[in-house]
Amino acid sequence: MNQAYDISHLLAGAMLVTSFALLYQDRIIAVLNVFAAQSITLALAVAWSAWSGDRPDLFITATIAFSLKGVVIPLALHRTVARLGIHREVEKVVGVGVALVVGLALTALSQALVIKVAQGTASYAREELALALAVILNGFLMMIVRRNAVTQIVGFMSMENGLILAATGARGMPLVVEVSVAFSVLIALFVFAVFVFRIRERFDTIDIEALDRMRGDRR
Amino acid sequence: MNRELLLQVLAQGTQMTLVLLVAPLAVGVVRTVKARLMRRQGPPLWQAYLDLVKLLRKESVLAESASWLFRSAPYVIFPLTWVAAALVPSFASGLLFNWAADVVALVALLGAARALLALAGMDVGTSFGGIGSSREMMIATLAEPAMMLIVLTLAFAAGTTRLAGVADFFVAEPLAVRVSLALALISLIIVALAENARIPVDNPATHLELTMVHEAMVLEYSGRHLALIEAASYLKLVLYISLLVCLFAPFGMAPAAAGIGGWLVGLVAWIAKILFGAACLGVWEVSIAKMRVFRLPDFVGVAFVFAFLAILLSFLARGVLA
Numbered sequence: 001m002n003q004a005y006d007i008s009h010l011l012a013g014a015m016l017v018t019s020f021a022l023l024y025q026d027r028i029i030a031v032l033n034v035f036a037a038q039s040i041t042l043a044l045a046v047a048w049s050a051w052s053g054d055r056p057d058l059f060i061t062a063t064i065a066f067s068l069k070g071v072v073i074p075l076a077l078h079r080t081v082a083r084l085g086i087h088r089e090v091e092k093v094v095g096v097g098v099a100l101v102v103g104l105a106l107t108a109l110s111q112a113l114v115i116k117v118a119q120g121t122a123s124y125a126r127e128e129l130a131l132a133l134a135v136i137l138n139g140f141l142m143m144i145v146r147r148n149a150v151t152q153i154v155g156f157m158s159m160e161n162g163l164i165l166a167a168t169g170a171r172g173m174p175l176v177v178e179v180s181v182a183f184s185v186l187i188a189l190f191v192f193a194v195f196v197f198r199i200r201e202r203f204d205t206i207d208i209e210a211l212d213r214m215r216g217d218r219r
Numbered sequence: 220m221n222r223e224l225l226l227q228v229l230a231q232g233t234q235m236t237l238v239l240l241v242a243p244l245a246v247g248v249v250r251t252v253k254a255r256l257m258r259r260q261g262p263p264l265w266q267a268y269l270d271l272v273k274l275l276r277k278e279s280v281l282a283e284s285a286s287w288l289f290r291s292a293p294y295v296i297f298p299l300t301w302v303a304a305a306l307v308p309s310f311a312s313g314l315l316f317n318w319a320a321d322v323v324a325l326v327a328l329l330g331a332a333r334a335l336l337a338l339a340g341m342d343v344g345t346s347f348g349g350i351g352s353s354r355e356m357m358i359a360t361l362a363e364p365a366m367m368l369i370v371l372t373l374a375f376a377a378g379t380t381r382l383a384g385v386a387d388f389f390v391a392e393p394l395a396v397r398v399s400l401a402l403a404l405i406s407l408i409i410v411a412l413a414e415n416a417r418i419p420v421d422n423p424a425t426h427l428e429l430t431m432v433h434e435a436m437v438l439e440y441s442g443r444h445l446a447l448i449e450a451a452s453y454l455k456l457v458l459y460i461s462l463l464v465c466l467f468a469p470f471g472m473a474p475a476a477a478g479i480g481g482w483l484v485g486l487v488a489w490i491a492k493i494l495f496g497a498a499c500l501g502v503w504e505v506s507i508a509k510m511r512v513f514r515l516p517d518f519v520g521v522a523f524v525f526a527f528l529a530i531l532l533s534f535l536a537r538g539v540l541a
Contacts, residue, residue: 006397009398009536010397010398010401012398013398013399013401013402013528013532014398016528017402017525017528020524020528024517024521096517096520097516097517097520100520100521100524103524104524104527104528104531107528107531108531111531111534111535115535127535127536130535131535
């Protein structure tokens with residue numbers, strides 16, 4: 001039991017580290033690769049808890065996480081970036097230091113929160129939940145501090161990774177919900193992609209600030 | 220009883236001379252590995268010893284504007300670093316100085332040496348020295364908090380800040396995967412690279428370049444002063460490798476009660492580990508480019524973030540905040 005717990009803690013911690021890496025990276029290609037790494041870590045974490053907890057249905061979740069978010073979505077985003085011709089672009093973020101410090105604060109916050117809220121549960125479930133909440137909040141933060149539409153999509157997806165981690169740590173989602181969430185994420189990706197291309201067509205850039213400027217002109 | 224004490228003093232003395240003797244060799248290993256990987260012949264392995272001897276024999280040239288601080292700083296920096304290096308348990312954990320081998324004391328000793336060096340860098344009044352000092356301080360303000368957080372994480376796991384105690388704890392502990400310790404390890408490696416002016420942060424092989432940090436500070440030193448400063452920087456390298464080894468790979472280290480046989484085994488293991496660490500550093504330095512100075516806060520900041528995460532995770536594992 002202890003060994004099982006150690007390894008799941010390690011994998012969840014690795015996911016948190018990758019979500020900090022997402023905040024740190026400012027090259028789009030690197031962001032996509034880190035996101036793929038995060039998804040693969042998620043798949044490993046889920047598969048580990050399926051194996052150690054003897055819950056075979058979680059293997060399906062792990063397979064979905066690996067194939068969809070570890071391979072398909074990063075590849076699709078790579079192609080999008082290549083077609084938009086922004087693969088060499090360096091994005092100006094709020095400032096890496098500020099983003100990282102805010103991320104740390106969010107991590108501490110999620111920990112304090114989970115420990116207070118989930119007092120009755122087993123300690124390992126509580127820790128997994130705290131880490132998952134931190135990943136979710138960091139995904140939020142990434143969506144806030146990024147200005148490029150593609151990296152915002154990555155922020156959204158990494159938030160979803162955190163959700164799956166939380167669901168695994170708790171009692172687990174029912175499979176139907178799991179599958180439907182996976183597909184809605186895939187559909188969201190398509191919508192995002194269409195949206196990104198539309199933005200580009202209209203403004204010649206996918207910098208979200210262009211939208212702000214346009215609204216200013218109309219006023 | 221008396222014989223016991225004598226043996227203890229002897230062992231501690233051995234360690235102190237040992238770090239001093241191994242330090243130039245470790246630097247030589249780093250340089251040789253780098254040279255060979257670049258397909259150069261490189262200087263001989265013992266070049267650092269020859270450099271030190273040469274510098275010690277040369278006269279020391281002082282700038283006209285140099286004050287007493289500039290002249291006396293090397294004589295304080297070197298002992299401070301030497302004592303710090305001697306505090307880190309190398310081949311045995313039960314040595315005489317070990318009751319004082321507190322990580323916090325270690326950080327304080329190194330911090331004092333660094334502050335003196337920065338002051339000495341500004342003393343002569345050349346622009347290079349000032350640039351070097353200001354950059355060194357910028358790196359230090361980020362690396363030192365990270366170091367303290369790492370110390371806290373380890374102290375939290377082992378229940379003590381004494382290095383020997385921490386090492387004993389990890390030797391006794393069954394092998395387990397711990398996220399917080401892994402993060403602390405990465406963070407400590409980054410801090411070690413930054414503190415030793417190694418490649419992503421500073422290039423130790425440069426001379427007279429606008430981006431240099433450590434070399435810029437010591438630019439005005441010559442002769443025996445420079446020899447002392449160089450020896451101190453060699454010692455610092457060994458200190459950090461030794462610290463990493465002692466905290467994260469302490470196997471082979473002799474426990475407190477081991478006799479001379481145990482010490483010998485520990486000695487061989489320690490020297491092998493130090494040289495291996497130096498070789499790893501050489502490979503790392505060849506495979507990565509130096510960062511721009513303005514990106515350094517990001518890089519060293521990562522050490523801080525990892526250390527903070529480490530301590531948060533170890534809190535979480537213990538359920539402290541509950």
